[in-house]
Amino acid sequence: MAYWLKKIKAAHFICLFLLQLFFLHVESKACSCSFDKYLTIDEYNESAFIFTGRIIRIDTVMFAMDKYQKAFFVIDTLYKGNYKTDTIIVHTHVSQGMCGIRFGLSNEPRMIFASYKNNFVNGKTTNERFLYTGLCYRNCMSDTTGALATKKIIWENNYKFLRQIQANKNFTFDQYYLSTRSVFQRTPADTLYAKGTIKDGTAVSVWYYYNSDKSLKKETMFTPDGFIKEQTGYYPNGYIDYKIVYDQYGKEESYIDYDETGAIVKQENGDPNSTGVREKVYYKPTGNSIVVRY
Numbered sequence: 001m002a003y004w005l006k007k008i009k010a011a012h013f014i015c016l017f018l019l020q021l022f023f024l025h026v027e028s029k030a031c032s033c034s035f036d037k038y039l040t041i042d043e044y045n046e047s048a049f050i051f052t053g054r055i056i057r058i059d060t061v062m063f064a065m066d067k068y069q070k071a072f073f074v075i076d077t078l079y080k081g082n083y084k085t086d087t088i089i090v091h092t093h094v095s096q097g098m099c100g101i102r103f104g105l106s107n108e109p110r111m112i113f114a115s116y117k118n119n120f121v122n123g124k125t126t127n128e129r130f131l132y133t134g135l136c137y138r139n140c141m142s143d144t145t146g147a148l149a150t151k152k153i154i155w156e157n158n159y160k161f162l163r164q165i166q167a168n169k170n171f172t173f174d175q176y177y178l179s180t181r182s183v184f185q186r187t188p189a190d191t192l193y194a195k196g197t198i199k200d201g202t203a204v205s206v207w208y209y210y211n212s213d214k215s216l217k218k219e220t221m222f223t224p225d226g227f228i229k230e231q232t233g234y235y236p237n238g239y240i241d242y243k244i245v246y247d248q249y250g251k252e253e254s255y256i257d258y259d260e261t262g263a264i265v266k267q268e269n270g271d272p273n274s275t276g277v278r279e280k281v282y283y284k285p286t287g288n289s290i291v292v293r294y
Contacts, residue, residue: 049081099134202226
């Protein structure tokens with residue numbers, strides 16, 4: 001128990017103090033992630049809901065074959081997402097080792113970034129989805145309780161970005177500005193970072209994301225409702241790095257890994273029909289393959 005208490009305190013310390021670095025790094029025993037200090041259009045697009053709110057109730061439940069906190073939020077401001085009531089339920093793992101957040105009842109508002117996950121029942125991935133958030137969803141850097149000066153600046157810039165999206169519900173995004181300078185401290189303000197269309201505050205159609213040298217980094221295809229349908233990543237040399245295809249319920253139909261020459265290294269076929277059977281195919285340089293079903 002003492003070991004985990006130390007880990008929890010360490011994760012909290014990281015969220016509070018390492019924000020002064022350009023990249024925030026969150027880590028516990030089995031959870032490690034890094035993301036930009038400032039909110040990016042990529043993170044915005046891949047979040048199903050973004051809101052500020054206060055927790056009024058917390059339940060601990062068994063869900064998706066694991067233990068979760070089920071937090072009931074009263075929404076103060078909804079920046080992204082379509083919800084018909086002023087109360088929203090968001091799940092997170094109880095264990096920080098699984099990237100869970102330590103939710104607590106508080107009147108202090110906090111900003112939440114959440115996405116959908118599929119439930120997992122009796123060894124099968126179902127079509128049922130639930131809202132999930134975790135340490136890698138920027139939430140620890142959005143809690144203003146006892147915020148440092150640097151943290152408040154980040155909070156303000158995130159708000160500024162979200163207000164700009166709210167003020168322009170439908171537009172073509174082809175450059176990335178927060179004010180007169182880039183939010184990226186290491187790149188010039190006129191660097192092309194992303195290009196795509198926002199409709200009713202949600203990314204639609206095909207979006208292109210670029211590296212600082214303007215080479216293509218990632219291509220994402222969205223459904224009319226803003227869900228990711230297909231995503232392709234690229235190596236700096238232009239070859240495909242990976243390709244993921246999702247079904248209408250957000251489940252992975254296939255995941256393909258490539259090497260830097262464009263050859264397929266591994267393909268993972270999902271479980272779109274909820275049969276409980278998935279498979280991984282490993283490709284050898286000789287051209288032979290190994291199929292593993294699980």
